[in-house]
Amino acid sequence: MTNVTFYERVEDALNNEQLHVALNRTTARLGGLRTTAFASLPEAEAVRDRARMIRAHTISKLADYLEQFAANLEQCGGYVHFAADAAEANQIVLALAKQYQVKTVVKGKSMVSEEMHLNHEFEHLGITVWESDLGERIVQEAGEMPSHIIAPAIHYTREQVGDLLHKKLNIPLSHDPAVIVGHVREKLRQEFLVADMGITGVNFAVAETGTIALVENEGNGRLTSTAPRVHVALMGIERIVPTLDDLSVVLQVLARSATGQKLSVYTNLLTGPRRSPEADGPEALHVVIVDNGRSKVLGTELAEILYCIRCGACLNACPVYQQIGGHAYGSVYPGPVGAVLTPGLKGIEPWADLPHASSLCGACKEVCPVRIDIPRMLLKLREEGHEKGLAPAWVKMGLPVYRFVATKPALFKWAIKLSGMGARLLASAQGKGGWLTKLPPPLSGWTQHRDFPPFAAKSFSQQFKEMSE
Amino acid sequence: MAQSSSHHSAKPAEKPKSVQLFVTCMIEAIRPEVGMAVVRVLKRLGVQIEFPTDQTCCGQPAFNAGAVPDARAMARHTLDVLSRSASPIVTPSGSCADMLVHQYPALLAGDAHYGPLAEQIAARTYEFSQFLVDVLGVTEADLAQTQGHESVTYHPSCHLSRGLKVTEAPSQLLAATGVETHALNGANECCGFGGLFAVKMSDISGAMLNRKLDNIEASGAKIVVGCDVSCLLHMGGGLHRRGSAITTKHIAEIIS
Numbered sequence A: 001m002t003n004v005t006f007y008e009r010v011e012d013a014l015n016n017e018q019l020h021v022a023l024n025r026t027t028a029r030l031g032g033l034r035t036t037a038f039a040s041l042p043e044a045e046a047v048r049d050r051a052r053m054i055r056a057h058t059i060s061k062l063a064d065y066l067e068q069f070a071a072n073l074e075q076c077g078g079y080v081h082f083a084a085d086a087a088e089a090n091q092i093v094l095a096l097a098k099q100y101q102v103k104t105v106v107k108g109k110s111m112v113s114e115e116m117h118l119n120h121e122f123e124h125l126g127i128t129v130w131e132s133d134l135g136e137r138i139v140q141e142a143g144e145m146p147s148h149i150i151a152p153a154i155h156y157t158r159e160q161v162g163d164l165l166h167k168k169l170n171i172p173l174s175h176d177p178a179v180i181v182g183h184v185r186e187k188l189r190q191e192f193l194v195a196d197m198g199i200t201g202v203n204f205a206v207a208e209t210g211t212i213a214l215v216e217n218e219g220n221g222r223l224t225s226t227a228p229r230v231h232v233a234l235m236g237i238e239r240i241v242p243t244l245d246d247l248s249v250v251l252q253v254l255a256r257s258a259t260g261q262k263l264s265v266y267t268n269l270l271t272g273p274r275r276s277p278e279a280d281g282p283e284a285l286h287v288v289i290v291d292n293g294r295s296k297v298l299g300t301e302l303a304e305i306l307y308c309i310r311c312g313a314c315l316n317a318c319p320v321y322q323q324i325g326g327h328a329y330g331s332v333y334p335g336p337v338g339a340v341l342t343p344g345l346k347g348i349e350p351w352a353d354l355p356h357a358s359s360l361c362g363a364c365k366e367v368c369p370v371r372i373d374i375p376r377m378l379l380k381l382r383e384e385g386h387e388k389g390l391a392p393a394w395v396k397m398g399l400p401v402y403r404f405v406a407t408k409p410a411l412f413k414w415a416i417k418l419s420g421m422g423a424r425l426l427a428s429a430q431g432k433g434g435w436l437t438k439l440p441p442p443l444s445g446w447t448q449h450r451d452f453p454p455f456a457a458k459s460f461s462q463q464f465k466e467m468s469e
Numbered sequence B: 001m002a003q004s005s006s007h008h009s010a011k012p013a014e015k016p017k018s019v020q021l022f023v024t025c026m027i028e029a030i031r032p033e034v035g036m037a038v039v040r041v042l043k044r045l046g047v048q049i050e051f052p053t054d055q056t057c058c059g060q061p062a063f064n065a066g067a068v069p070d071a072r073a074m075a076r077h078t079l080d081v082l083s084r085s086a087s088p089i090v091t092p093s094g095s096c097a098d099m100l101v102h103q104y105p106a107l108l109a110g111d112a113h114y115g116p117l118a119e120q121i122a123a124r125t126y127e128f129s130q131f132l133v134d135v136l137g138v139t140e141a142d143l144a145q146t147q148g149h150e151s152v153t154y155h156p157s158c159h160l161s162r163g164l165k166v167t168e169a170p171s172q173l174l175a176a177t178g179v180e181t182h183a184l185n186g187a188n189e190c191c192g193f194g195g196l197f198a199v200k201m202s203d204i205s206g207a208m209l210n211r212k213l214d215n216i217e218a219s220g221a222k223i224v225v226g227c228d229v230s231c232l233l234h235m236g237g238g239l240h241r242r243g244s245a246i247t248t249k250h251i252a253e254i255i256s
């Protein structure tokens, strides 16, 4: 994270007209597609319940399933590496690059690689990395981080994308997505052919078979995992499902939640590297299983966030994300899921603002395919921040006073009267018919965007009493 | 009238003769006319009102700030106040009802005295529109004498619809009054209130509010109706800032 504060990033985002156009277009489109897709799934709610049960069960027995997955993958000729944190994961991947004398890498989409800032590590070693997912490629060429977990370049309009890629990739200028994709594809073909190593993420790892499932729409994942000599797959420790049957359940809700598809265009099931007499596939498959803070929340009130299947639906549905986009969060994972994951896995400091970037409207929980109770965990993290004294001073000092007053009925009534008098005094100076148009700090936040109505001349208690007499 | 979904497993066997009114701090201080409208409606429907005068605030501001000990203290106070009578509790606020129904039991789960008490109170707490439709089974005939109002649009507040899952009752009540109702684009989107969120994250909240207000203005309605005074204050404050002629009313004011 840079020195820029959350509030400054938010201000930049809110003032960015183009960002608004882009976010409005795509979040609305994805949200609509999701609704339609679930409408066509028979017993959709029951499937979501099952998906949730599978995730809950897996996380409750995570160590066992990881062990089973690792054993089965090795049985199929794959290699398994465990990394405690991002630094260790980088060491493993860079050592592999050295071992296989890698000069160029082609990459599919992987959020874990973003956690590792892997591209930078490669660049330091003079190894060229080509992102092959179109969205990832756009942010790579722009020198940015993804701003959405499934639509990395959601913050760009197609016009901006056309201009950027024209400049960076030296392709003919166009603002037609189909034309742009055509040109990029030609570039990518060359890259797939020469790359020494392919790096991908993992959507799910199946414990009973040692299979990794890779879900994508562009075919780049398939090529990345099969064309180069070596395939390195990066996954978080929680990305496991026990069986192929379980996989079929979570896949049913993943594509629908993410893009409104019944199934993504490519669902790659990879079980080990190429075996003779097979003609395709990499010579070696390495799976790097990364913890990077995840095991810290196991067994805590935040463990539920590990059920996440990274569909991105909560981002699209979130009215805060819709306004500020992903970069404002300042974290690898943005949106509601990021506001739990980031402080949960990396510690509340310096991320204490993120759990507060929510009106607790519950839209995230409503759309989450595995019904993760994100608002509950945002509150839990707010509690942790509050306990650690990370709240603003006026909140820290104000709430105990409020509590003192609100547990003493007579004092409470008196305080309301006093507030009313104060408000009337202020309002009379402002001359807006009793409405307050400017409140002093810390309440000035309210009057930045809205007026405050007059207090009642007679409280409800008084009116009720008079009526009853 | 068809029943909306509800958290209450057991509905009272008989229609309650009397209810306790938990009026909320917002109505106490700023919009008492909403409380009076609630009283009129309930009385007309033959329900007596108990009003425990030592009630204060449910504690949501502290709870949402993560100040759990403060929230617990306010929850204990409210439970003391509401447990003296066995009557159901009615509150004209979706979010305060949700606080009592869902958050109190969780907040006080480890407390030998207040934990069970929170469960008991949760089981007999209702949001106003929910109580009318689900418990009293209000019919169109009951609302026939409703005065004519200007056209309305309904904003389903988040804790009412997603927390309590009360999604049908308010619209049913509005339909029964025959008031001209305009559809609201993006109705289910939050108005941006969120308690202290509107103060601490004022700019994000303001952007959410503006989107909501654009939709409200585009609806063509003269009045925004809701079941949460706090959200109505937020939207009303934004409308006032815009110089809009659209006003906000609690649903009780429409049917009283």
Ligand code: SF4
Pocket (backbone or CB within 6 Å): A257, A307, A308, A309, A310, A311, A312, A313, A314, A315, A337, A364, A367, A368, A369, A370, A371, A372
């Ligand atoms: S939290 Fe739920 S909705 Fe959000 S990305 Fe994860 S699975 Fe999808």
